[in-house]
Amino acid sequence: MDPDALKVMYRLINHGHKAFLVGGGVRDLLLGRTPKDFDIGTDARPNRIKKLFRNCRLVGRRFRLAHVHFGDNIIEVSTFRRLAEFQESAPDGDRLIRSDNTFGTPEEDSFRRDFTINGLFYDLETFSVIDYVGGIADLERRMIRAIGDPEIRLLEDPVRIIRAVKFAARLDFEIEPTMWAAMQKLGPEIHKCAMARVLEEIYRLLRGGAAAASFQIMEECGLLAELLPEVDTYLKEQRRREVDGDRVFWEYLETLDQMKSEGIELSNALLLGAVASHLLGLALGEPEPSADGDQDLTGRVDSFTRHWVEKLGVARRDRERLAHMLRSQPRFLRPRGRRFRPRSFVTKHYYPDAEALFALGCRATGLELETLERWQALSREMQHEREAAPETHGGRRRRGRRRSSAASPVPREKTEAGTVRKKRGRRRRRPPAKS
Numbered sequence: 001m002d003p004d005a006l007k008v009m010y011r012l013i014n015h016g017h018k019a020f021l022v023g024g025g026v027r028d029l030l031l032g033r034t035p036k037d038f039d040i041g042t043d044a045r046p047n048r049i050k051k052l053f054r055n056c057r058l059v060g061r062r063f064r065l066a067h068v069h070f071g072d073n074i075i076e077v078s079t080f081r082r083l084a085e086f087q088e089s090a091p092d093g094d095r096l097i098r099s100d101n102t103f104g105t106p107e108e109d110s111f112r113r114d115f116t117i118n119g120l121f122y123d124l125e126t127f128s129v130i131d132y133v134g135g136i137a138d139l140e141r142r143m144i145r146a147i148g149d150p151e152i153r154l155l156e157d158p159v160r161i162i163r164a165v166k167f168a169a170r171l172d173f174e175i176e177p178t179m180w181a182a183m184q185k186l187g188p189e190i191h192k193c194a195m196a197r198v199l200e201e202i203y204r205l206l207r208g209g210a211a212a213a214s215f216q217i218m219e220e221c222g223l224l225a226e227l228l229p230e231v232d233t234y235l236k237e238q239r240r241r242e243v244d245g246d247r248v249f250w251e252y253l254e255t256l257d258q259m260k261s262e263g264i265e266l267s268n269a270l271l272l273g274a275v276a277s278h279l280l281g282l283a284l285g286e287p288e289p290s291a292d293g294d295q296d297l298t299g300r301v302d303s304f305t306r307h308w309v310e311k312l313g314v315a316r317r318d319r320e321r322l323a324h325m326l327r328s329q330p331r332f333l334r335p336r337g338r339r340f341r342p343r344s345f346v347t348k349h350y351y352p353d354a355e356a357l358f359a360l361g362c363r364a365t366g367l368e369l370e371t372l373e374r375w376q377a378l379s380r381e382m383q384h385e386r387e388a389a390p391e392t393h394g395g396r397r398r399r400g401r402r403r404s405s406a407a408s409p410v411p412r413e414k415t416e417a418g419t420v421r422k423k424r425g426r427r428r429r430r431p432p433a434k435s
Contacts, residue, residue: 004070005038008077009124011052017044020106021122022078023113026129030120030139031171040077041109041121049077082108107132114153114160115167116145144168144175150182158189161223162201169205169213183221190226195313202227202312206271209260212253230279248285248365249278255364269321272314273357276322280304282329284361284368301326324350325357332358332375333368346375346382355379 005021012019022041029035042049049066050056056077057067066077082104104112110119110132119133129136133147144164146153154160161183168175175183190198205214215231218224225232238245252274259266277283280300305323308314314322331345332354345351355375362372 002035002038002073002075004068004073005040005075006124007070008040008053008068008075012040012042012044012049012077013125015044015052017042017048018080018106019044019124020130021124022109022120023118026120026122027117027135027139029122030129030136038075040075041080041106042077043080043106044077045079045103049079079103080106080109081112106130111147113147114157114163116147117167117173119147142171142173144173144179146176146179146182150176150179151186154182154186155189157193158186159193159197159201161187161190161221162198162205162218162227165214165217165221165223166201166205166208166210169210169217170208172213175217180221183223187222187226190223195311198227199312199314203268203271206253206256206274207260207266209257211256212250215253216250228275231275234279248283251285251364252278252283252360255360258363259360267321267353267356268315268318269325269353270356270360272308272318272322273325273353274360276304276308276326277329277357277361280326282326285365297330298327321350321353324348325353328354329358332371342375342378343382346379351379 001021005025009019009021019040019042021038023039025035025038044052046058046064046066049068050058053066053068055069057069059065059067063078068075068077080103082102106121110121110130113119113133116133116135116138118135119131120135121130121132122128123130134145138145144167146160164175164179164183167173205211205218208214215224218227219232219235235246235249238249256266256271256274278286280297301323305314305319305326308322309316309319328345328348328350331340348354358368358375359372362368
């Protein structure tokens, strides 16, 4: 148990409130995994939580949550809620939840959650797990099952389709048949959700250590065609040309999973680059489409990344990093032009990102490993030179720019009242000489 989570729970309990460890933290502890987050459910209202914790911030519109900060560690505290009422007035019977701040009891809160394995509570006072929804049995069966009617749950929040994929891939669980049928049917509903939420879930799929399995499940249920239609079309065309024509794509995703297990930090731009490099023919081990030089590649990259920004809502910073990474890939294999200088290329601000994508392809395919080592050696050499540069010239002082007399500061004089500006007297004009 996280000691900061225990502090929050004990303070709530000592002030007369119920406080349970809820959601994924209980699930992971029962599975013998280390929880990523420790979330707490309580009967205290958000404003009451804020009064109890000076280090608390209230966030969220759709879900009003309390974030209790302990340095970089954030403990999320939510008030028990009941099942939300969907908008009956909607002409199409839309069940999408847009506001969910109707408070309730712990039992009502468990029934409004998405999956049974996420509906478990841990009671710190009795050291027991509270199960209202049959989550323990589904953990033993290794099954992803919706709480209640799967179609209603997915219509309330279509992002739950992506979450079902994530848990099935990451935990190696099966998806219950009724739930699977609902996912296949309601995939187009994902477009009703905010792009920022959908993009964040895509990042989590790619960064979660089970990217390959997640994309395979998405392709099987039809969600990939809704989220990333370019990728879905690309995979089908590659398999149409050759039986295992999509092999390199899956090797890239499997390498991302290996890098995650090694503790390597994966930036958003690198995650997108692992997918986009195939669509632009820049992945190692795949034939590059015919292009008329770097100018054509630059245009294709700019057009593609701009399209992704509009569709997925990618941040401008990540989009620019992604464009630099993709445009730079041919430089590693075919340095062109008399003006190209490898040492100058290594000093570019985007070089570390470009090298990371190239290294990903080399690890995934086993190709160009010697080329990668040469570039990495050159990068280390340039880094050593930059670190040694201040020591070589440290004894020299840069001569300051000499000020003109007109720019010199006005002289000051010290008096009893302090330092004051010395007044300049008016220069008396001499009378013209008499002729």
